[in-house]
Amino acid sequence: MVDRRGVEGVFRREYGRAVAVLIRYFGDIDLAEEAVQEAFAAALVDWAAHGVPPSPAGWIITAARNRAVDRVRREAVRGGKEAEAVRLMDTSPRADELRLIFICCHPALGLPARVALTLRLLGGLGTAEIARAFLVPESTMAQRLVRAKGKIRDAGIPYRIPRDEELPDRLPGVLAVLYLIFNEGYAASGGDTLTRDDLAAEAIRLARRLVALMPDEPEARGLLALMLLIHARRPARVGADGRLIRLADQDRGRWNAGLVSEGRELVRQCLRRGRPGPYQIQAAINAVHSDAETDWRQILSLYDQLTVHAGGSVVALHRAVAVAEVHGPAVALEIVDGLDGLDGHYMRDAVRADLLRRLGRRREAAEAYREARELTSNAAEKRFLAESLESVTGPPEVAEGSTGPPEVADGSAGPPGVAEGSAAPPEVADGGRASQ
């Protein structure tokens, strides 16, 4: 029995691949997209009447190709492009998909454009869906996509897989786009919660594809592990009343055990390969956090490693949280107060506030909580900070250790303020020179 949802499932899995193959045939992104969309529309009718074909993906590609050929004949303008496109060498489906990934994440495109293209062309998301997820008007998102595709066409951004020597520069750009999509889903800074869950799931799906396509890239594997370990905690992260629950207080029974064990296994695979990088180390940190007892010394040593691979104030801030657990809040506060470049990041003030509270400096703590509350737009975080503030301004008998910065201590909250139009996740240097 074929219904809309059956076709929808094939659509999610196969849309990107089909578009990738069609771009190779015709050298034209718009033509490829239109043809694949028409093929799926036809599938809804045809499969309902005749059942799902043995190879749904093959059916879609053949149908899309026929439609595109018809159109090219009708318009007779794209002949040159077709001839040009056919010269491409590697015609395996793997190569098609990788080419599409690298064109969507090309460093000559701004990061918002890369994110939009990736969700559109690889994820098959509609313009309206992407616009909703990123809280921008649909017309803005449509314009962004048109402009990006126009630049790919007119500036001659090549439809090819980077050479081995280019990969160290290009792969981090792809990983940054996927992580940004994931964080946008994770941060849930507003809007439709369901759409945002979908974003995180889509980022994981794309990361799985990337690992399948590039099995020898440990950072891709590390990114997938990182996403899975964070995503596994999602059900436990927010209480029934919408309240944020920090890692130490989460009900581990509500973690998704399957995702945790898959993430941990990926981390072990990365360790065996012995080529660490920023995503792998962050995944390892989250794997340690998923142990029954948190080994803060191990976490601190992982942050020391991470600092070598990806320095920066955000990493230093997360490291300071681990320092507080190992060497005490006074040492950590000294580090936090010495950090530059975090003005306007609520997490800096949230961490400071917590350290000051633990040192018994309640008035300063209250001030820092207030500042942090001003700086975040997330309702759940605001509420958490307001309660923390009460704990230091209220009666003095509030139990020590009852509050703390939300999620900060687990090193998983991702970069604070990864918002629409912001730079790449600050923890991980973006390989792209010309981004933004």
Place this chain on the structure above:
Amino acid sequence: MKQYLLSIYQPDGDPPPPEILDPIMQGLATLNDEMRASGTWVFHAGLHPGSTATVVRAGGLLTDGPFTEGKEHLGGFTVINAEDLDEALTWAGRMADIVAPLPIEVRPLA
């Protein structure tokens, strides 16, 4: 094969002293030679400062100075042949290393 315009934007005012400028000009000359040898080079030129520019509008209306406002203006440009944007960006990257900290704008010719 496509063609790309590589533009160097430089701040208005006096050029840097010879001890800074000379190695830059030498570097650019070497790069141009390499571009010629590889069939990449199409044309290049340096420009007098923006203050020497005249803008002409319909009806013979003239204004003194460059069209765009600002403290930086086009100082020179190179037109190259390249297979695609990646190749053009690689050449531009080498040029940017020579003229650092000045940026290179890469635009495809229509």
